[in-house]
Amino acid sequence: MKILVVEDDLSIQQSISMGLRKFGYAVDAASDGERALQMVEIHEYDAIVLDWNLPKIDGIDVLRVIRKDKPDIKVLILSARSEVEDKIYGLDTGANDYMVKPFHFKELEARLRALLRRRFIQSDTRLSYGEIILDTALKTVYIQNTPIELTKKEYGILEYLMFNKDKIVSTEEIMEHLWDSSFDGFSNSLKVHINSLKKKLSIFLGEQEVIKNKRGFGYYIAEVPL
Template sequence: MRILLVEDEKLLSGYIAKGLQNSGYAVDAVYDGEEALYEYSINEYDLIVLDLNLQKKDGIEVLQEIREQNANIKIIILSARSKVDDRILGLDEGANDYLIKPFDFGELEARIRSLLRRNFAQEPSVLTVGELKLDTKSKRVTYLDQEIALTRKEYGILEYLMLHKGQVISAEELTEHVWDHDFDPFSNTFRYHIHSLKKKLNAAAADDFIQTVRGQGYRMEASV
């Protein structure tokens, strides 16, 4: 899953970004409202963490402009503005959630997980395809109760495919949602990770789950 983090306090931004990256998310961090809108215009995001006290363009303005373009993107406001009126304004303008600073990182993560699950209303916190299970809380992947050790990117690819099981997902869509804006589309990075993921599933006797659809992408289905 790919997150746009909009936070003008660089130390706090670095702390949040590192924590989310350690949990397997791809994170693009920006520090002002104009930069946020630019990154949003050229990339696909699953969720936005948005501060309100921003330079160049206020967070509420950013929220309004994004909502005019996209009614579905998940947005969490993370702000020191703690008055009830501020929270009401943020939610009325289209934020899905509002978390007041100072905050606990574990709570931010939990709210992110909750919002991302709402994109796929039928999906619980544990995703399953046949005997393959992925726990979005613990970040553990198991097949027949045996754990499969994955890298962050392998986990990200698998999670996205499992959330869209049965659908053909292109390599471009996968990289948009699993890597950040530093990804080089001309490198072999994606092919390396998808090959490594399929190899690990194969070693766990789960080899038929990720099917390559020639010229289109990849589909996640249970073995038959």
């Protein structure tokens, strides 16, 4: 999943970004509201962590523009404003969640996971397909009750495809949601990761093909109308 962190305090911005990357998220960052809106216009994000008090364009004004142009993006406001009236105002303006600084990173990540499940209309922390169980909270994949060792990118690909079961997902969409904006879109990195993922799954599933490709359209998991 791809997250945009909008925070003018660089120490907080870097701390959140590094923490989310350790959990396998693709992360971009912006230090002011103007840059944030530019990035939202160019890139596709699954969620945004948005500070209220930002240079150039205030966070609330950024939120208003996002809600007008891209209403499906999940937005979590992260602010030092702790009054109940501030929380209500932020939520009424269109935020999906609101956290007060100082905060605990594990709670932030858990709230983002909850928002992303809602983004994909998924209430449980676990996804399943046949004998494959994917736990989005533990970032772990099990087959026949045995944990499978996957890289962060392999896990991210499988998670995204399982969130989008019964849908063909284009190569461009996968890369847009799983790599940050500095990624070279012309590399064959995605194909390499998918081939590696398929090999690891085949150890347990044999010739059963879980991840399929429709040439010219993209990848999918499970049966979809073709």
